[in-house]
Amino acid sequence: MPNSCRRFGCLGLIIFLTAGCEIDPRALLSHPDVDKRVRESLNLLNSPPSFPDDTIRFAVFGDLHIGKPAGCYWQDFLIVACSLRLNFFCVAGDLTDHGTDAEFDSVANLFLQTGLTYFVTLGNHDLYRHNSWEYYKERFGPSCYAQKINNRLKLIFLDTGEGRLGAVQFNWLEQELTTPPARTIIITHFPLYDDQTPTIFRLSSNAERAKLQSLMQQFNVFAICSGHIHGFRHYQLGGINHFTIGTMNRALDFGKPGFLLFTCLP
CATH class of the missing domain: 4.10.910 (30s ribosomal protein s13; domain 2)
Known part of the structure; x- marks a missing residue:
């Protein structure tokens, strides 16, 4: 019994x-598990963009949840982005609310209309349909990749769409971290830790959390930026900046909406 x-x-x-x-x-x-998605991602070509050699400014946000009736703060972001003269923006997953073909189409059109370069990875909501990974991949390419910005900055995007990283992704990550530029920032959906909601809102494996934190300390990663929680957090652990970014959706918000703004000097 x-x-x-x-x-x-x-x-x-x-x-x-x-x-x-x-x-x-x-x-x-x-949907395909994280190891399969990572293998497919690493086989996709990812052409590096070029940016001016002067100051680079970019935004990081997450959790648009396009498809949710409550709507999002996208238009507000566009107004601010124009005034800030952003070079590009990054999205830490949950682009869609249900992972449908139509929702991914809507997101791709919104991003295209900005005229800006953008980099994304997926979240748990982006895997809510049987073919969601195919829909995502068709519009946005890899979910796990590294992007060098003028040899001054490396952005590493991790696939934590199902709350874990997996062995294949860890092996790739360690190789990427061995040759970093001056600054490295990791962007992913699930945060490592959150002392206010330490349950389903963080990476599911204690061993993976400890391993990721250890690698970031070993290779002097500047920051890790995560979404999923829909509220802003910032703390330092072992010299690493842990940012949990606020939501861009008008529903399920535990804090004020917003985004992170990074400025990379020459």
């Missing part, structure tokens, strides 16, 4: 977590 109760309780939790998202719970198990 106790064993039956425990199994039933776990099933109840899964239904509770997915029912509010209006999805088929089986979709969470039907």
Whole structure:
């Protein structure tokens, strides 16, 4: 009897977590796992853009959730982005709310209309359909990649769409970190830690969290930027800046909306 109760309780939790998202719970198990996505990502070409040799300014935000009826702060961001003269922007996952073909189309069109260079990775909501990974890949390419900015900055995008990194991604990450420029920033969806909500809102594996933190310290990573929690946090751990960025969506916001602004001097 106790064993039956425990199994039933776990099933109840899964239904509770997915029912509010209006999805088929089986979709969470039907997309390619992170190791397969990473292997496919590393086989995709990613042409490096060129930027002026002077000051570079870029924004990092997450959790647009395009498709959610409440809407988002996209137009507000565009107004501010124009005044700040951004060179590019980065999005830390949850571009869409349900991972549908139409939602990914909408996101791609919004980004294209800015005329700016952009870099993205995916979040858990971007994997909510059986073919979500294919939809994402068709519009945005890899979910795991490194981008050098004028040999002064390296941006590393990690795929944590299902709350873990996996062995393939860790092996690749360690190789990338061995040859960093002056500054390295990691951008991903799930944060490592959050002392206010230390449950489903962070990377699921204690071992992976410890390993990632250790690698960042070993290779002197400047910062890691994450989304998912829908609220801003900043703390330092082992000399690493941990930023959790506020949401760009008008719903499910635990804090003020906004984005991170980075300035990279010559």
